Amino acid sequence: MQIDAPIGVFDSGVGGLTVVREMIRQLPSENIVYFGDTARVPYGTKSRDTIISYSEQIVNFLMTKQVKAIVVACNTATSYALDVLKEKIDIPIIGVVRPGALTAVNTTRNGKVGVIATEGTVGSGIYPEVIREYNPDIQVIQKACPLLVSFVEEGWTDDPVTDEVARRYLRSVQNSGVDTLVLGCTHFPLLRKAIGKLVGDQVTLVNPAYETARSLKELLIKEGIYRETGEPSYHFFVSDGADKFSRFANSILPVDLVPTRLVPIENY
Amino acid sequence: MQIDAPIGVFDSGVGGLTVVREMIRQLPSENIVYFGDTARVPYGTKSRDTIISYSEQIVNFLMTKQVKAIVVACNTATSYALDVLKEKIDIPIIGVVRPGALTAVNTTRNGKVGVIATEGTVGSGIYPEVIREYNPDIQVIQKACPLLVSFVEEGWTDDPVTDEVARRYLRSVQNSGVDTLVLGCTHFPLLRKAIGKLVGDQVTLVNPAYETARSLKELLIKEGIYRETGEPSYHFFVSDGADKFSRFANSILPVDLVPTRLVPIENY
Structure with a gap:
């Protein structure tokens, strides 16, 4: 039953x-x-x-x-x-955090994991905490991307303006040399194509969904x-x-x- | 007392x-x-x-x-x-609607008034209704600009990306030849400079505040x-x-x- x-x-x-x-x-x-x-x-x-x-x-x-x-x-x-x-x-x-964090731990080769998420998720520090619980040597680089949520809600998922905002948010994460990027907000898989193009093949995207x-x-x-x-x-x-x-x-x-x-x- | x-x-x-x-x-x-x-x-x-x-x-x-x-x-x-x-x-x-609408009525010379606002305000039809109550001959061109609210909330009030989004939203309003533009959302006066630059001196901005x-x-x-x-x-x-x-x-x-x-x- x-x-x-x-x-x-x-x-x-x-x-x-x-x-x-x-x-x-x-x-x-x-x-x-x-x-x-x-x-x-x-x-x-x-x-x-x-x-x-x-x-x-x-x-x-x-x-x-x-x-x-x-x-x-x-x-x-x-x-x-x-x-x-x-x-x-x-x-x-x-x-959705623990499954995504564990996958990131199992995916990274160079020990540098990026996390893009909301201000709340980034501020809570939960991704670094859970990832380091699995492997304390992994470096976690976080970035809050609040406007991307608004773009998805507006349906601007395939748009040069959205790409430009994503490019700006992602710059610091990319510069830090991550090889794995967690899409730490359930809206972001809907921007997977744009984000994937920006970070290139050398970075693996993790979709916690x-x-x-x-x-x-x-x-x-x-x-x-x-x-x-x-x-x-x-x-x-x-x-x-x-x-x-x-x-x-x-x-x-x-x-x-x-x-x-x-x-x-x-x-x- | x-x-x-x-x-x-x-x-x-x-x-x-x-x-x-x-x-x-x-x-x-x-x-x-x-x-x-x-x-x-x-x-x-x-x-x-x-x-x-x-x-x-x-x-x-x-x-x-x-x-x-x-x-x-x-x-x-x-x-x-x-x-x-x-x-x-x-x-x-x-x-805030009636004071702004009345000013627009008193401002326009060519009888074409633009209104930029949220989806809710635009969908309610209140600006055209109140403006036509004062003068039924005025043509009202509305445009919902939801992402601009998000940009203001993020503090991106002076930013090329915000300008580009505003430019896109305003295109249809400008093409319709309005000489008066109501900032029909209380967030928008904070974008007054960017919007004013876009529409030029020939369009008078009305701030209902x-x-x-x-x-x-x-x-x-x-x-x-x-x-x-x-x-x-x-x-x-x-x-x-x-x-x-x-x-x-x-x-x-x-x-x-x-x-x-x-x-x-x-x-x-």
């Missing part, structure tokens, strides 16, 4: 859909309930206390959907709130709650702008969505 | 400070209580219902400060919520509650990131701020 329960996934808005996309590819029979906090996006510039309080409301909402596990599909929410959330619930919960889906699958199998067969169902909820969200989701997901529904998240 | 009561001013974040700046210049003895909804910024991309609900919470908060009047120092909140708020309270309340302060003064005098003399006091409240807000406010206001305080606005 619990095997058929859905997995809850949440993000500040649309960025977490890059994680859902990987989950649909790698865990094709799992049922998913997604919540995007589109009324209160962005999270990357907000304080720790605010992000924890928002994340708790969302987890309370997801628990009403009888989810069997939760994915925090937002780097900022993972950075600030994952540990607090773990204390509160007794189902498996994973974030991919690694998170893989870690989730391992975790579900270990817990004996992985849904291996059957048709999946997908339900999408947001705190504002359901139609705009649906259009965006339909453009990046490989499935047809049922209509997105609004949730008064402040009441949870 | 009521004359000494403060004026409540609110905005989604820092943009409304351009209105406060004008109020300090034009109404130098008035006491001001400002609320910036920095936890839920931006407003420009959110739905009508959400903006009304946020604005009502903020007005409830301001009423606890015994304000004698309220200024909605945000074009999006004015567009969606001003009429609803007027029904709810019995003190004077004004927005300036006109709003003037209208407010007239209104207070008419109501017999204008505070003409005495030292003013200023109090600033936000829903997140008080330190960041204080730094920004100190950089654009001509007064030294007392510390900004946090308000749990969802409880109002």
Whole structure:
């Protein structure tokens, strides 16, 4: 019975859909309930206390959907709130930081890893902390790229202005000689092509969305709650702008969505 | 007694400070209580219902400060919520749209007025509506410029990339031959120099912040509650990131701020 329960996934808005996309590819029979906090996006510039309080409301909402596990599909929410959330619930919960950090550790040859992320994620210091936990000799070069989130939200993912802003943000990271670059914000895989062109073939891009889906699958199998067969169902909820969200989701997901529904998240 | 009561001013974040700046210049003895909804910024991309609900919470908060009047120092909140708020309270309340629209009507010579604003303000159609109320022959050309808000929030107000984005947004407005351009978002006066350079001397820029302060003064005098003399006091409240807000406010206001305080606005 619990095997058929859905997995809850949440993000500040649309960025977490890059994680859902990987989950649909790698865990094709799992049922998913997604919540995007589109009324209160962005999270990357907000304080720790605010992000924890928002994340708790969302987890309370997801628990009403009888989810069997939760994915925090937002780097900022993972950075600030994952540990607090773990204390509160007794189902498996994973974030996007640890899977991405571990992959970076396994990828780098020269011991220099770059991380591009929101101000919140960079300020929390979670990527350097987790990466050094695996290997204290690795040097981590971070760079906050807040405007790139706005460009993705505007749909300017393939645009010379976006390229110019990315080039400027990435300069210091490139100059430091990294051979591995973590896309430490779930919006950034949507800029993968532009970023890849900028840093060149000698730098490997790490997409935590991919690694998170893989870690989730391992975790579900270990817990004996992985849904291996059957048709999946997908339900999408947001705190504002359901139609705009649906259009965006339909453009990046490989499935047809049922209509997105609004949730008064402040009441949870 | 009521004359000494403060004026409540609110905005989604820092943009409304351009209105406060004008109020300090034009109404130098008035006491001001400002609320910036920095936890839920931006407003420009959110739905009508959400903006009304946020604005009502903020007005409830301001009423606890015994304000004698309220200024909605945000074009999006004015567009969606001003009429609803007027029904709810019995003190004077004004927005930024009508003063700006009236000035544009009095400024244009060729009957073509441009308005640059958020998606919400543009979508509400309030500027064309109010301008045509004054003069139905005026043609209004609108353009939503959502990324410019992000650039201001990042402090990239004097930057070639910002210029390029502004140039692109403004192209259609310029091609339509307007001689007057309303800065229909309280963030945009902070880009006045860049926008002015782009559109040239033949286009007059209208800053609703300036006109709003003037209208407010007239209104207070008419109501017999204008505070003409005495030292003013200023109090600033936000829903997140008080330190960041204080730094920004100190950089654009001509007064030294007392510390900004946090308000749990969802409880109002």
